[in-house]
Amino acid sequence: MNPWAAFRSRFLDVLASIYIYNEHRGYTSLDRVLEAVRARCPDDPKFIAEVEKHRADEHKHYRMFRRYYELQGRMPLKVDRTCGHIDHFIQRVFRCTIDELDTQAIVADPKAFEQLCRVIMLTEQRGMRQVEILLTNPHIRSDKALKRIFEVVEKDEPDHYLPYERWLTRNGRVTARWRERWADYWIHKTLMLVKLPAVFLNRSTPRLASWPDEDAAAYA
Ligand SMILES: [Fe+2]
Numbered sequence: 001m002n003p004w005a006a007f008r009s010r011f012l013d014v015l016a017s018i019y020i021y022n023e024h025r026g027y028t029s030l031d032r033v034l035e036a037v038r039a040r041c042p043d044d045p046k047f048i049a050e051v052e053k054h055r056a057d058e059h060k061h062y063r064m065f066r067r068y069y070e071l072q073g074r075m076p077l078k079v080d081r082t083c084g085h086i087d088h089f090i091q092r093v094f095r096c097t098i099d100e101l102d103t104q105a106i107v108a109d110p111k112a113f114e115q116l117c118r119v120i121m122l123t124e125q126r127g128m129r130q131v132e133i134l135l136t137n138p139h140i141r142s143d144k145a146l147k148r149i150f151e152v153v154e155k156d157e158p159d160h161y162l163p164y165e166r167w168l169t170r171n172g173r174v175t176a177r178w179r180e181r182w183a184d185y186w187i188h189k190t191l192m193l194v195k196l197p198a199v200f201l202n203r204s205t206p207r208l209a210s211w212p213d214e215d216a217a218a219y220a
């Protein structure tokens, strides 16, 4: 393979591996968010339905990336939570990992619930801008399957931040604090300028041995 083709193939592999991690993290974390939303807003069926749709979309995105790898006959690279935007964000705001997030405490504390809505809103807005940029990338545009996946993601993305933004506005809460926007910016920069190149260069990064939707310990 010539160096240019090798660069392109590694870049797409790393990118898709980081995406499948984030999609999986997304829909599994949204199960916890749904639990909190159902308990916190039982009289707001529209909001609950919107979060359910958000969860279903992220699951669909995960499946598209899984199919992408299945057709190539290989597994995604095994990245860890240092590659997860939402992982970093939750850690910064709540000082714990997603798995340690106490759903009951969030349900009981209006401020924490509000904060969780803001974190999801900012993460999804970031995701939307990111996919718009990726769709202008010539390497991605030249990979028909990946381009198609990102087009679907782009189309779904507005439905992922708007429900939380509307909920915050409807309830008279601030839609984002400058500290949170700053955190989101830094997390994104670190992922793009440090994490992605690090995985790209680390030839010893293993591949997943099992699919995370079938094996909860796949990323462990
Ligand atoms: Fe997604």
Ligand SMILES: [Fe+2]
Pocket (backbone or CB within 6 Å): 058, 124, 127, 157, 160
């Ligand atoms: Fe999304």
